[in-house]
Amino acid sequence: xxxRKKLRSEQPLPQSISHEAEAKNVNGNGHGVVPFSETSSxxxxxxxxxxxxxxxxxxxxxxxxxxxxxLMGKRVWDLFPHLVGTRFFREGQRAVSERRPLKLEEFFDExxxxxxxxxxxxxxxxxVYFRDVTERKQLEAYLRETTLASRQHTGRxxxxxxxxxxxxxxxxxxxxxxxxxxxxxxxxxxxxxxxLGFEAEEVLSTPEWWNERIHPKDLERIRPEFxxxxxxxxxxxxxxxxxxxxxxxxxxxDQATILRDxxxxxxxxxxxxxxxxxxxxxxxxxxxWKSLFDQASWGMALTNAVTNRIEFVNAAYAEMHGYTPQxxxxxxxxxxxxxxxxxxxQAHLPAxxxxxxxxxxxxxxxxxxxxxxxxxxxxxxxxxxGRIVRRTVHCQDITERRRAExxxxxxxxxxxxxxxxxxxxxQSRDSLQKILSLCTDAMVRHLDAAAAHIxxxxxxxxxxxxxxxxxxxxxxxxxxxxxxGESFLGMLARERKPLLSGDITLDxxxxxxxxxxxxxxxxxxxxxxxxxxxxxxxxxxxxSKPFPETFQETLxxxxxxxxxxxxxKRFSAxxxxxxEQLEMALQSARMGHWMWNIQTNEMKWSAHLEELHGLxxxxxxxxxxxxxxxxxxxxxxxxxxxxxxxxxxxxxYRVEFRVNGAQGVRWMQGCGKVYCDxxxxxxxxxxxxxDVTERKQxxxxxxxAREKLRGYTGELEQRVMxxxxxxxxxxxxxxxxxxxxxxxxxGPLRAMRGFAQALLDDYATQLDEAGRDFASRIVxxxxxxxxxxxDLLSYSRVTRSEIELEIVHLGxxxxxxxxxxxxxxxxxxxIIRVDGELPLVQAHYFTLFQAFANILENALKFVESGAKPRxxxxxxxxxxxxxxxxxxxxxxxxxxxxxxxxxxxxxxHSLDAYPGTGVGLAIVxxxxxxxxxxxxxxxxxxxxxxxxxxxxxxxxDA
Numbered sequence: 001x002x003x004r005k006k007l008r009s010e011q012p013l014p015q016s017i018s019h020e021a022e023a024k025n026v027n028g029n030g031h032g033v034v035p036f037s038e039t040s041s042x043x044x045x046x047x048x049x050x051x052x053x054x055x056x057x058x059x060x061x062x063x064x065x066x067x068x069x070x071l072m073g074k075r076v077w078d079l080f081p082h083l084v085g086t087r088f089f090r091e092g093q094r095a096v097s098e099r100r101p102l103k104l105e106e107f108f109d110e111x112x113x114x115x116x117x118x119x120x121x122x123x124x125x126x127x128v129y130f131r132d133v134t135e136r137k138q139l140e141a142y143l144r145e146t147t148l149a150s151r152q153h154t155g156r157x158x159x160x161x162x163x164x165x166x167x168x169x170x171x172x173x174x175x176x177x178x179x180x181x182x183x184x185x186x187x188x189x190x191x192x193x194x195x196l197g198f199e200a201e202e203v204l205s206t207p208e209w210w211n212e213r214i215h216p217k218d219l220e221r222i223r224p225e226f227x228x229x230x231x232x233x234x235x236x237x238x239x240x241x242x243x244x245x246x247x248x249x250x251x252x253x254d255q256a257t258i259l260r261d262x263x264x265x266x267x268x269x270x271x272x273x274x275x276x277x278x279x280x281x282x283x284x285x286x287x288x289w290k291s292l293f294d295q296a297s298w299g300m301a302l303t304n305a306v307t308n309r310i311e312f313v314n315a316a317y318a319e320m321h322g323y324t325p326q327x328x329x330x331x332x333x334x335x336x337x338x339x340x341x342x343x344x345x346q347a348h349l350p351a352x353x354x355x356x357x358x359x360x361x362x363x364x365x366x367x368x369x370x371x372x373x374x375x376x377x378x379x380x381x382x383x384x385x386g387r388i389v390r391r392t393v394h395c396q397d398i399t400e401r402r403r404a405e406x407x408x409x410x411x412x413x414x415x416x417x418x419x420x421x422x423x424x425x426x427q428s429r430d431s432l433q434k435i436l437s438l439c440t441d442a443m444v445r446h447l448d449a450a451a452a453h454i455x456x457x458x459x460x461x462x463x464x465x466x467x468x469x470x471x472x473x474x475x476x477x478x479x480x481x482x483x484x485g486e487s488f489l490g491m492l493a494r495e496r497k498p499l500l501s502g503d504i505t506l507d508x509x510x511x512x513x514x515x516x517x518x519x520x521x522x523x524x525x526x527x528x529x530x531x532x533x534x535x536x537x538x539x540x541x542x543x544s545k546p547f548p549e550t551f552q553e554t555l556x557x558x559x560x561x562x563x564x565x566x567x568x569k570r571f572s573a574x575x576x577x578x579x580e581q582l583e584m585a586l587q588s589a590r591m592g593h594w595m596w597n598i599q600t601n602e603m604k605w606s607a608h609l610e611e612l613h614g615l616x617x618x619x620x621x622x623x624x625x626x627x628x629x630x631x632x633x634x635x636x637x638x639x640x641x642x643x644x645x646x647x648x649x650x651x652x653y654r655v656e657f658r659v660n661g662a663q664g665v666r667w668m669q670g671c672g673k674v675y676c677d678x679x680x681x682x683x684x685x686x687x688x689x690x691d692v693t694e695r696k697q698x699x700x701x702x703x704x705a706r707e708k709l710r711g712y713t714g715e716l717e718q719r720v721m722x723x724x725x726x727x728x729x730x731x732x733x734x735x736x737x738x739x740x741x742x743x744x745x746x747g748p749l750r751a752m753r754g755f756a757q758a759l760l761d762d763y764a765t766q767l768d769e770a771g772r773d774f775a776s777r778i779v780x781x782x783x784x785x786x787x788x789x790x791d792l793l794s795y796s797r798v799t800r801s802e803i804e805l806e807i808v809h810l811g812x813x814x815x816x817x818x819x820x821x822x823x824x825x826x827x828x829x830x831i832i833r834v835d836g837e838l839p840l841v842q843a844h845y846f847t848l849f850q851a852f853a854n855i856l857e858n859a860l861k862f863v864e865s866g867a868k869p870r871x872x873x874x875x876x877x878x879x880x881x882x883x884x885x886x887x888x889x890x891x892x893x894x895x896x897x898x899x900x901x902x903x904x905x906x907x908x909h910s911l912d913a914y915p916g917t918g919v920g921l922a923i924v925x926x927x928x929x930x931x932x933x934x935x936x937x938x939x940x941x942x943x944x945x946x947x948x949x950x951x952x953x954x955x956x957d958a
Contacts (some may be wrong), residue, residue: 004015008301010466045383048125049096058384060130067385082110088117095119096126174274177256181209181266186210195252195275197245201850210358215241215249223373229301230266234258240278244858251280290623298393305334305388306382312668320397322367333393336364338371353388356380361398405552413556417446421558425565432456432569436468439562444471449541450521453478456537456566457493462540471542478540488535489526493535498527500557502546519543525555529563536563591690594672596624598647598683603627612668612691614661631660632665639670647682650674654783656692667696803844804932807954810838810884813845814873817853821860828860835874841882843931851935852884859888883950892941902935924949 043063046055052075056068064071077084087106095102101120108115108324114137118129120644172935174192185205192203203209211219229236237259241249256271299317310331318325321336337345341363345885352358357379362376381390392553420442424435424839439451450469455464459485464482479487485494487598488507492499501507505517516522523543529536539559541547547555592609603624607617613630621624628636635657646653653672658665672687759767759775767775810836818825825832841848858869872887893901902925928935928949939945 003188031656044127045076046125046127047076051092051126053225054125055389056383061384063130068383069385069387082108082534086245088115091117092119092126092128096121098708105137107137116891144268175270176272177269179256179269179271181268191273195244195250195273196242197808199492202245210242213243215243228260244841250275251277261826299393301328301333301393301399303391308332308334311390317395319362320395327367338363338365352378352380356382357386357813364395373402381572399490406548408549410548410554411534413446413745414551417554417558420446421561421565425561425569429934432566432573433467435565435569436562437470438472440468443541443558447541447547447554448545449543450519450544453540454537454562455482455489455540456529457484457535459570464490467537472521482538484535489538489540492526492528493537493539496528496533496535498525500525500547500552504542516542523547525551526553527559529559531563536566538824540877591688593686593688594627595671596685596687598685601625612661612666612689613659630659634658635810643685646672646674648684650676650682653685653687665764667693670718792812803847805842805844805931807839807956808843808845808848808914810841810882811873813849813852814838815858817849819852819854824857824860828863830860830869830871833870833872835872837873837876838873838881838884840954840956842954843933847927847931848949848951851924854921855886855923857891858947861885862890863888877953881950882953883948885948887944887946889944893937893939894941894942894944895939901937 023896043060044055044057045053045060048054051071053068053071054073057066061068065833066375071079077089083089086108089100091104099121101118103116103118105114107113113132116131116133120127120129150770173191173194174197176189178187179862180186184207186207187205188203189306190200193199193516194798217545221381222238222240226236226238235255237252237253237255239253242252244250252273254271254273256269257359258266259268259270261267267862299320301310301313310328310333313325313328315325316326320329334342335347340359342541344360348358348360350957357377359375359377361373361375365371375396377390377394377396379394380388381392383389387841422429423441424438424442427435427438430438436454441456443449443452449471451469453466454468456467457463458465462484464484465477466480466482466515469478470648478489482490482493488499488504501524503522505522514592521542521544523546524540525543525547526538526540528538539555539562547795559875592606592612593610594606595604601623603620603622605613613620615630621629628640635821639655639657642655643653645651651674653674656669657669659668660666667694668689670687670689672685674682675684675686677683757775760772765817814834856871860869863869868891870889872886873885874881875884877883902921924947925935928951931951933949933951935949936946937945
């Protein structure tokens with residue numbers, strides 16, 4: 001096989017790329033492999049370790065004259081046997097065995113061309129750069145011949161060299177120059193036009209013309225070395241920038257041979273200048289590309305389209321996958337995708353093959369096996385036949401973006417949910433159950449819930465009642481009524497705390513756990529519905545997946561919305577009911593309400609007020625003047641003045657007037673309140689009007705009755721006086737009768753008792769047992785009869801006697817009573833204790849003395865047989881009343897008999913057990929009542945009795 005085409009004339013390889021970098025570039029390990037190998041004019045081939053072709057760039061295909069596809073997998077020495085034995089063959093074998101890059105230049109007879117070759121071995125194979133340097137070699141030969149001719153001063157050689165100079169100037173793209181040092185003239189070829197754009201007549205044959213166009217910084221940079229070369233060197237080579245005709249700088253390479261005479265003085269400079277702008281731009285582009293690749297914040301990778309293996313990745317790509325770049329090198333790129341994503345990846349390949357570009361989102365796997373979302377953008381690199389040989393992949397971890405999108409979506413759903421709940425409660429005409437059903441529908445729809453329920457606490461029952469359910473309600477089987485604290489839902493209400501669970505079936509309080517497991521409904525979110533710590537109800541949501549943490553704030557705010565909305569709905573319903581009841585009450589009371597805007601003179605009436613004024617509903621004129629037209633003509637001025645006075649003084653409006661109603665003239669009473677604005681100016685009056693016709697009629701009837709009553713008063717007073725006189729006479733007669741009866745009764749009783757006692761004393765021995773018993777009974781009966789008569793006289797005196805209240809010292813009174821009963825106290829062995837100092841009371845001394853003495857006698861009498869009476873006397877002062885207590889340790893009184901003991905002749909025990917007349921406590925009650933006080937008791941059988949007397953506290957002058 002022979003080479004078909006000549007490569008472009010030499011442009012120097014980028015010198016900034018070291019041999020190690022070249023080796024990496026060749027084998028896909030370094031930065032910028034594809035950009036340089038595909039865009040450079042150098043030929044490039046890549047071989048495996050057996051020197052079989054595995055890659056060829058376009059420049060190499062042009063040189064070989066055939067497509068790279070036909071060369072792939074074939075051994076280079078078999079295709080080009082004339083290369084065997086050449087220096088390139090030997091140095092290639094040495095470079096592979098020593099694993100180090102080598103550079104050489106060699107003339108090949110087959111092509112009659114010089115080539116500069118770089119051999120860069122690696123573990124996977126070897127890469128070869130080659131470039132045609134024939135023109136440079138011919139120029140170097142010319143310079144050598146010219147130098148030799150100048151030294152020998154032979155015309156023939158000089159003439160031949162001049163011919164070759166002219167020949168090269170015609171075919172060389174650069175500038176040849178000949179600088180005669182003695183004359184200062186510089187001869188330049190027409191390459192000046194090619195490089196700088198100047199015509200021949202614009203170019204001066206002086207060195208200054210050229211030096212003036214060198215970039216000042218570059219001139220300053222090369223000047224020291226240039227001078228040093230002129231002094232001692234045989235040649236020089238510089239790169240610098242020169243300004244062209246468009247005042248733009250181009251990069252050139254200036255190489256020259258320094259000719260000297262026998263004394264070493266410089267006679268001529270023979271050199272060539274080539275345009276190396278493309279090389280510099282390529283190098284700069286390469287460096288920029290390498291920097292971008294290395295420093296890119298997104299992942300970048302190069303993959304081989306044939307082997308599907310990764311050839312190179314940057315640090316960002318390796319870091320996001322948890323590998324080092326070396327670990328990813330050579331890895332099958334599909335291993336970074338989970339199995340379920342490979343089908344999606346394959347689906348993108350046809351578009352990638354056609355367009356050479358693709359963008360999609362997928363899932364990648366890290367080294368530790370965790371998955372993360374990525375955005376992939378792929379670019380195809382094709383060979384000369386359009387086949388994709390490499391893929392450049394930009395990979396971006398979009399985890400945060402996905403989170404942000406999910407959060408944004410959740411926020412949007414939360415906003416939509418709040419909007420739907422707000423809209424549901426805005427339907428004021430719907431029932432609370434219908435509103436809450438719309439809310440649970442929205443919760444299932446926006447929160448991906450399997451089921452949603454709302455229980456509302458009954459205001460009277462105190463039980464949570466299920467009002468709304470949505471979703472798969474059969475899967476949760478929630479009860480319709482729940483007591484506070486019952487089950488996990490009732491606990492939510494009682495504890496007033498939310499409950500969130502990833503698996504509520506583990507809660508032992510959940511009765512529907514097995515059913516929920518079967519239906520895969522496990523996640524739960526429950527919130528109490530509270531308004532200022534008051535429980536309104538409970539909200540519960542069930543789902544197959546856990547609720548996101550970001551939804552917790554949404555659920556909490558939703559619970560507040562539901563609680564407040566429910567409370568507002570309840571309040572609104574109660575308000576509507578109250579308003580209806582008010583309207584019914586106003587109508588029943590024949591009342592109506594009105595409002596008058598003072599500034600606009602607009603007046604609004606309720607429908608019932610129109611009816612009261614004899615108008616049909618909706619026919620009122622709507623102004624204050626229209627109102628006056630409804631008022632009776634004789635009352636209009638008074639109504640008008642009353643309203644003016646209220647507005648001017650900012651006081652309440654109140655007036656009575658007549659109207660011509662449908663049933664004739666009716667009396668109305670109007671009242672209202674004046675309201676002022678921020679500046680204190682009256683602007684509105686709110687009021688009511690009531691039909692007072694019946695009251696007016698009653699007042700007139702009452703006035704007539706009073707007139708009649710005045711006529712009856714004199715006659716009535718005369719009759720009262722006459723009856724009072726008669727009653728006084730009767731009372732006096734009764735008093736005389738009482739004394740007479742008591743005197744007449746007690747005389748025979750004393751005689752009976754005396755004779756009976758004489759029989760016992762003087763004739764007891766003459767009487768048998770029955771006689772003595774009969775006589776004894778006569779004595780005892782007469783004694784009891786005497787005591788009864790005495791008690792009746794005492795009761796009569798208490799009832800009839802005139803008493804005048806005075807200040808009584810309880811302490812002294814108690815001492816006097818105890819002293820009078822000293823003998824009884826000693827006989828019974830009673831223990832008396834007086835707690836504290838007893839206060840003053842407003843009473844009648846002797847009446848209070850008798851009442852207290854009767855209570856004390858009861859305390860001494862009604863004790864268990866053999867027990868000593870223990871009596872505590874104390875007093876309490878409460879506000880303007882003094883309560884005197886007598887507490888004993890007696891037998892006590894059963895509750896059912898406590899009201900009877902203060903009645904006349906009431907006895908609870910036999911005479912044999914406890915003798916008495918049954919009048920003592922009746923005297924106590926009557927005596928205390930006569931003094932303006934009260935008497936009472938507290939008792940329990942077997943635990944004693946506490947009697948108390950309550951009398952006014954005296955008002956002492958300061």
